[in-house]
Structures are given as C-alpha cells and as structure tokens.
Amino acid sequence: xxxxxxxxxxxxxxxxxxxxxxxxxxxxxxxxxxxxxxxxxxxxxxxxxxxxxxxxxxxxxxxxxxxxxxxxxxxxxxxxxxxxxxxxxxxxxxxxxxxxxxxxxx
Numbered sequence: 001x002x003x004x005x006x007x008x009x010x011x012x013x014x015x016x017x018x019x020x021x022x023x024x025x026x027x028x029x030x031x032x033x034x035x036x037x038x039x040x041x042x043x044x045x046x047x048x049x050x051x052x053x054x055x056x057x058x059x060x061x062x063x064x065x066x067x068x069x070x071x072x073x074x075x076x077x078x079x080x081x082x083x084x085x086x087x088x089x090x091x092x093x094x095x096x097x098x099x100x101x102x103x104x105x106x
Contacts, residue, residue: 011048011105021054021070028066030058034098048105055098063097070101078102 009017018035025032034055039048056066078101 008047008104008106014050014103014105017103018052020073021052024069025054025056025066028058028062028069030056030062030066032056042104046106050103050105052101052103053098054101055096057094057096060095063095067097067099070099078104 014037018037022032022035032054035052036054037050037052039050041047042049056063058066
C-alpha cells in the first residue's frame, strides 16, 4: 500500500498546484474571482482527495484556452465537472466559467 501511495504527490504540493492554476489564468489575462477547495480523507488508502472549484472570467477564447491547458495537467488533476456551455455577459463581452477538479495526494 505504501508503494502505491508514493505515486501520488504530497499534500504540501497542493499549494504549488493552486499557484500554478492561478498563474495560468493570469497569464491568459483571466480574472480569478473565487477559488475553493474541499479536502476529504480516503482512510482506506491513506490518501486525501481535494476538490478544487475555481471560477474564471474573461473572453470566451481565453477561457477555452485555459480549459485546454488544464486538460494537459491530467497527471495531477481529474475533471469533476465543467459546464457544457460558457455563459457570455453580452454587455461586457466576457464569460464566466466555474469548473471543479479533483487532486489526490498522500
């Protein structure tokens, strides 16, 4: 069991991951109005599941690019939920998207 859990990042890596997600959004000129995370212990396998819910705002194209970049981080993240359509605020020509990602750590 110990060898199995060694394949997962340490819980302390969560801070760095959250920073990467935020920096990625900022590099695409997206706003990050809210980030929430909910940890839950998986006692039977000595791991922690953390669900990250992050809202981003910006143009439709930049949000699509952000989601594409997150897809490339699948080694660390698993998609829990993402809207099928991104609502557009026509008066500002901006979009808001909230997605949930699961991060499992030891």
